[in-house]
Amino acid sequence: MKKISLYIHIPFCKSKCKYCDFLSFDNREDAIKEYINTLIHEINNYSSYVNDYEVSSIFIGGGTPSILSCEHIRKVFVALKDNYNINRNAEITIEANPGTLTTEKIQALIDAGVNRVSLGLQSCNNNMLMTLGRIHTWEDFLSNYNQIRELGINNINVDLMFGLPNQTIKHWENDLRKIISLKPEHISCYGLIIEEGTRFYKMYNEGKITLPSEEIERDMYWITHDILQNNNYKHYEISNFALDGKECYHNKVYWKEQEYIGIGLGASSYFKGYRYKNISDFNEYINCNGNLDEIKEQIQFIDEKTNIEEYMFLGLRLLEGINKLEFYNKWGKHINYYYKDIIIKLCNEKLLYEDDETIKLTAKGIDVSNYVLSMFLMD
DSSP, X not given: OEEEEEEEEEOEESSOOTTOOSSOEESXXXXXXHHHHHHHHHHHHTGGGSTTEEEEEEEEEESOGGGSOHHHHHHHHHHHHHHSOEEEXXXXXXXXXXXXXXXXXXXXXXXXXXXEEEEEEEOSOHXXXXXXXXXXXXXXXXXXXXXXXXXXXXXXXXXXXXXXXXXOHHHHHHHXXXXXXXXXXXXXXXXXXXXXXXXXXXXXXXXXXXXXXXXXXXXXXXXXXXXXXTTTXXXXXXXXXXXXXXXXXXXXXXXXXXXXXXXXXXXEEEETTEEEEEOOOHHHHHHHTTOHHHHEEEEEEOOHHHHHHHHHHHHTTBTTOEEXXXXXXXXXXXXXXXXXXXXXXXXXXXXXXXXXXXXXXXXXXXXXXXXXXXXXXXX
């Protein structure tokens, strides 16, 4: 049976963080019930398309999915189980913000089948959390983390951010060591990006926040690599680290160009040779009432050229790189048929490393990864 992964988008937050440009809304609790009903219609309508697929992972993201009530959590998972062949060992993740989980809600998630929680901490420093506009404290995080552990979930990711306003290398090292002491199975570390349209974008342009230099941010990145690897966390993707056997299966679906369906407002899909996304206007989405033909937009057939390009610049995000035999088995041609000159150029620049089996980014290549990955776009 073919494999498929599902992404479910929950676009609600208690409060929008100052750096966030994700498709999400705060102070819209009154719309959650209507949204969940529409989401379930969409889940139901995909059922006939995936009869010959087995769901290998589900990721519920947002927004802040953990603000859903226990009733809404149950309704969504009942619809998923009624409509899809979910593998009994499927990785099922929900994103959660500290302070939004209770013992009752964690138990409802476990009862529904959730076996992995991704906690959006971002910083262990309470002053830094206030600067970011987070709704929680370090103490809230610890409380939720321990509750999740005590109730039996043994796969936790913690999200952290570096390059924050007024953050020093010492601050960042302290954050890393605090989290390592808790031994989460997975740690994601992202550099802050000032996105247009966010409160931070306005504050930065008005000179109200000061960011670390690019050199300090790069130092933070490689300090992360060193500290986490020295504590048994494998650096397996540009921004992700995991204990042995705990790499995020769902994210690797994206990076290896496997099929997935995005359900919910603005969610993206790669299914049966097409990439498309759902409409992003909330009222339009509700009015479509789960009708797939009305929800989809930006539908693009992925031809072989585009498929190869995406395979390269997604696959090179993984530190294991591109497997040459896997590439040949997928397209029937050696990778050099398409990229020989580019690979030679980037290897000479010490941005790629090549051996008989793989092509992967060097440390220098990771530092300028956007440039390296852009080289694999064909004319």
